[in-house]
Amino acid sequence: MTLRKNVVLADLNKDLKSALTKKQPVVYTTFRLSQKAQDAIRELAQLLGIKHSEVFDRLLLIFDGLEKSKNPISLVIEENITMTRKTYVVKKDTLLKLGEIAKNKKVSRDNIVEKAALLFISFFHKSEAERKEKSQKIFDTILNPFWDQVWDIKGKLGEELGGDDPICNRFGLILSAVDGFIQDIEAYLTKGTPINPDF
Numbered sequence: 001m002t003l004r005k006n007v008v009l010a011d012l013n014k015d016l017k018s019a020l021t022k023k024q025p026v027v028y029t030t031f032r033l034s035q036k037a038q039d040a041i042r043e044l045a046q047l048l049g050i051k052h053s054e055v056f057d058r059l060l061l062i063f064d065g066l067e068k069s070k071n072p073i074s075l076v077i078e079e080n081i082t083m084t085r086k087t088y089v090v091k092k093d094t095l096l097k098l099g100e101i102a103k104n105k106k107v108s109r110d111n112i113v114e115k116a117a118l119l120f121i122s123f124f125h126k127s128e129a130e131r132k133e134k135s136q137k138i139f140d141t142i143l144n145p146f147w148d149q150v151w152d153i154k155g156k157l158g159e160e161l162g163g164d165d166p167i168c169n170r171f172g173l174i175l176s177a178v179d180g181f182i183q184d185i186e187a188y189l190t191k192g193t194p195i196n197p198d199f
Contacts, residue, residue: 025092026053032083037114040121041088047124056090059116060097066119083110136189143185150178 033041044055090098102109154175157168187193 026089027092027095028087029090029095030085030087031113032085032108032110033114033117034081034083037117038084038086040117044117044121044124051089053089053091053094055117056088056094056098056113059113059120060094060101062120062123063101063112063116132189135185139185139189143182147178147182150175 041052041055044050044058045052048055048058050058098109098112102112105112154168154171157165157171161168184193184195188195
């Protein structure tokens with residue numbers, strides 16, 4: 001009995017692994033979107049490090065989440081916006097879900113993608129601005145004073161032990177690592193350069 005159970009579980013695990021690693025079929029499809037929405041899709045792909053087809057998956061998640069909230073997306077598109085056709089690679093399942101939502105909402109799938117893309121990038125920018133503000137505060141109140149202390153310690157070690165002492169040399173490695181860390185944070189705060197979590 002246990003052997004049969006193990007075989008069934010192994011088969012189930014194999015089927016699940018196959019389903020998760022299997023590449024989803026993709027299709028080329030054209031949307032009529034504003035330039036802002038097209039830019040948003042491109043920027044989201046770059047910022048998240050994903051393909052355009054995956055951006056459309058995330059757009060559906062955003063749309064679905066907002067539909068379940070108290071603030072669903074308004075699907076009314078302003079009349080004066082210029083829409084242009086652009087072809088994207090989209091997963092077949094995603095396109096089918098998008099079509100179902102459009103049918104249920106009685107709007108075009110273009111409207112759904114337009115609004116979801118603009119909202120997603122807006123959320124992303126707002127979240128990034130809040131994160132930057134918090135990082136700037138931490139940089140000013142904790143990290144800059146720490147950097148000053150590291151320099152003071154380096155100076156005191158040099159005075160007490162001399163510059164050729166092994167302790168001073170090893171502390172120089174710490175100083176170098178902290179310097180690189182501080183420079184990475186400054187680049188993030190001034191230029192938006194992502195901070196590499198690894199050395």
